[in-house]
Amino acid sequence: MASDDKTKAAAENPYTQTYVVKKGDSLSKIAEEVYGDKMLYPKIFEANRDILTDPNKIKPGQKLRIP
Amino acid sequence: MFKKQSVFVAAIATAALMVACAGQKAPADAAIKAAETALAAVRDDAAKYVPAELQGVETSLTALKDNFAKGDFKAVLAGSGPLTAQIGSLKDAAMAKKAEMEAGMAKASGDWTAMAADLPKMVEAIQSRVDILGKAKKLPKGMDAAAFDGAKSGLDMMKSTWTEATAAAASGNFMDAVAKAQMVKDKGTEVMTALGMGG
Numbered sequence: 001m002a003s004d005d006k007t008k009a010a011a012e013n014p015y016t017q018t019y020v021v022k023k024g025d026s027l028s029k030i031a032e033e034v035y036g037d038k039m040l041y042p043k044i045f046e047a048n049r050d051i052l053t054d055p056n057k058i059k060p061g062q063k064l065r066i067p
Numbered sequence: 068m069f070k071k072q073s074v075f076v077a078a079i080a081t082a083a084l085m086v087a088c089a090g091q092k093a094p095a096d097a098a099i100k101a102a103e104t105a106l107a108a109v110r111d112d113a114a115k116y117v118p119a120e121l122q123g124v125e126t127s128l129t130a131l132k133d134n135f136a137k138g139d140f141k142a143v144l145a146g147s148g149p150l151t152a153q154i155g156s157l158k159d160a161a162m163a164k165k166a167e168m169e170a171g172m173a174k175a176s177g178d179w180t181a182m183a184a185d186l187p188k189m190v191e192a193i194q195s196r197v198d199i200l201g202k203a204k205k206l207p208k209g210m211d212a213a214a215f216d217g218a219k220s221g222l223d224m225m226k227s228t229w230t231e232a233t234a235a236a237a238s239g240n241f242m243d244a245v246a247k248a249q250m251v252k253d254k255g256t257e258v259m260t261a262l263g264m265g266g
Contacts (some may be wrong), residue, residue, distance in 0.1 A: 014185075015192035015255075017264040034263060036210070037203035066264075067195045 010047040010065040017066040025054050034066050043067055093139035096265060098147035099135055102154060107239050109158040116164035117157065124150070124157050140188055146245065148191035182248040190229060191256040193222050214261055223249045223256040 010016045019030060027045055028038035035043070045055040047067040052058065106124060113121040127150050134142040197219055200206065206215055232247035259265060 003246075009191070010195075013188045015189045015194050015264070032207075034207055035199055036113070036205045038206035040199060043199050043238055045092045050139075067192075067199065 007047055007049045008065045011050065016047070019029060019064045019066050021058050021060050021062040023060045025058060025060070027058060030064070030066070077218055077252045078169065083113045093146060095135055095140035095143035095147075099128075099131055100145060102131065102147060102150050105151065105154045106157075109154065112161040112165055113157050115161075116168065117160045120157050120160050126155050127153055173239055178245045179236050179241045179248065182245065182252070183233070186229065186248055186251050186255070189259075190222070190225055192264070193225070193255060193258055193262065195216075196264055197222055200262070210261075210263065218261045221254050221261070224253050225258070228254070 008029060017034070017062045019034070021030075027041035031041040031044055032038040035049065041055060044066060045052055051064075058064070093116065104129060108195065110121065113124075127146070130142050131146050131150060134140075200215060206212065228251050229246050232244045235241075235247060236244035
């Protein structure tokens with residue numbers, strides 16, 4: 001599945017988990033928390049390409065989809 | 068003299084009885100035919116929706132026919148009224164059950180439409196998470212290998228049950244389809260919790 005398709009699929013799926021970014025969070029930290037492996041952060045980035053342009057730039061309060 | 072009179076009276080009485088019986092035969096025959104016609108009109112629906120009640124009516128009709136065969140036309144005529152009422156009740160019961168089943172099926176059809184649109188997304192979301200966790204070097208805190216294996220088995224069960232549900236819907240059995248879809252949903256909720264997808 002292409003990146004755009006993954007983003008769309010996650011966005012349209014009401015069962016996709018959501019995560020509200022907290023101060024001090026990074027995608028790798030979130031990936032470690034939900035997947036147990038920080039190296040899987042690109043999965044979260046790909047699912048949120050419509051709101052993220054850089055995996056290193058996330059803001060507190062942002063609502064991320066966790067595929 | 069008296070004896071001759073008695074024989075004569077008995078003969079007259081017998082003849083009168085025979086005439087009376089013969090007079091009851093045609094109405095008795097007509098009553099049975101009317102009952103058969105009335106029952107034939109509701110038999111298919113009754114067999115489908117209220118088979119036990121139909122059996123009771125069939126038994127009553129058979130008893131009436133037995134009485135007719137024995138020449139007991141009076142009993143036939145006496146029993147035809149209650150049988151007619153019994154057939155009327157059978158028809159009402161069959162129609163009520165049919166309406167209830169049709170309403171239930173219409174509701175199930177609507178429920179299925181909603182579930183058919185929704186549950187594949189649940190399966191997809193869980194599949195996505197299972198695929199990602201399968202690539203992780205270790206599992207997240209609070210999840211051990213047994214829990215992850217249980218979630219994978221749960222997902223397999225969801226997929227096979229969903230296949231059964233869609234097959235039931237395709238054959239028009241929406242009640243069965245909805246029951247199976249509900250099993251998928253319940254299992255999915257359990258698996259999502261096990262995978263930490265509740266948030």
